Amino acid sequence: MANWERNKRILLELVKLPENRLCADCGTPDPDWASYELGLFVCLNCSGVHRNLSSRVKSIKLDYWEDELVELMKSSGNARARALYEKALPPYYYRPQQTDCAVLREQWIRAKYERFEFTGETKYPPPSYTTGFYEGILWKKGKENTQFLKRKFVLSEREFTLAYYNKENESKGPKALISIKHLNVTFQPEKIGHPHGMQITYLDRDHTRSLYVYHESPEEIVTWYNALRAARYAYLKTAYPTGTDADLIPNITPNYLKEGYMEKTGPSQKEPFKKRWFILDSQNRKLLYFKGCLDAEELGVIFLGTESNSYSVRDCVPKHTRGNKWKYGLVVETPERQFIFMCEHESEQREWLDSLRQVMSRPMTPQDYTSKHGNANLRIIYRSVCRCAFFCFVCLCS
Missing domain, CATH: 2.30.29.30 (Pleckstrin-homology domain (PH domain)/Phosphotyrosine-binding domain (PTB))
Structure with a gap:
């Protein structure tokens, strides 16, 4: 029979190791939950997402741990999980922080452990944000009113542009052709009033303009976010060829202070x-x-x-x-x-x-x-x- 107090002490020691001190998914300090199915330590918020994925999770402090599960956690940990599930993580893909909105956290976890997007295995079709071209429909707020209308958006990494069209007038060309050079994109669910709300900001003749958009699908809106980040990363690599990833990545889509x-x-x-x-x-x-x-x-x-x-x-x-x-x-x-x-x-x-x-x-x-x-x-x-x-x-x- 397992010794509850002993196993608890072992887990608390494991979570103090440098590689386990932060949540494996969002970086929250001192994670007190663990997915024993995946062998990693996570915070309370991320544990809820794992539970929705049917991943088996337990509280380190409150739940009963069997001896074999403790041995499994001793032989795994966040560093080993990251080496497996983030092996081929693109440098531009956004890794959510503890203060980020729920849709970013959830889709990051699903991309890693449900869709296995970063394991390095060849996928067909490939994830949309990796192709350099993306198009689709987003709900966009009108310039002069609060009504959101469906609009077609087209992103071209080769041209470093984002275009959007009035749905009923696509033949007349894009309503706006936005340069990736001065584009920024941030999630703004509270401001926009939708859990998937996103703000696209850009320069237009020395004026700062903003588009407010959302999509009903959480996977789709996060795909758009990372596709825009991929295009921004490609632009920065072209504009600053000697820049390192450490220099460029913070400048891809910075959050407002x-x-x-x-x-x-x-x-x-x-x-x-x-x-x-x-x-x-x-x-x-x-x-x-x-x-x-x-x-x-x-x-x-x-x-x-x-x-x-x-x-x-x-x-x-x-x-x-x-x-x-x-x-x-x-x-x-x-x-x-x-x-x-x-x-x-x-x-x-x-x-x-x-x-x-x-x-x-x-x-x-x-x-x-x-x-x-x-x-x-x-x-x-x-x-x-x-x-x-x-x-x-x-x-x-x-």
């Missing part, structure tokens, strides 16, 4: 405050703002340089303000002007301060200087459109 509503005022700081949706794109050192969280185009963008170049952020209690409902302020200083924002809660103020400081403390790269120059062009455009007399990166009269 911070998003949320703040109130903002205009250049003279006497205009009424208006509620705006802000996105902190740390990769490109940009703070973008939109009228609403699902807007197709940004109202303005602020370049964030380094503290050594006179960029800074601090909390504040602004004076002579009108219309602000929120009380927790912060000031962003640039060499050209000062920006005042208000947060609803003190915790949000602290998060914005920490995130902005994180960007400003990072040294600038040659690409960052190019991005800053692009914003100078933006400044001219906005000044022309809004006839704003203030010299600034963007017009804040919106």
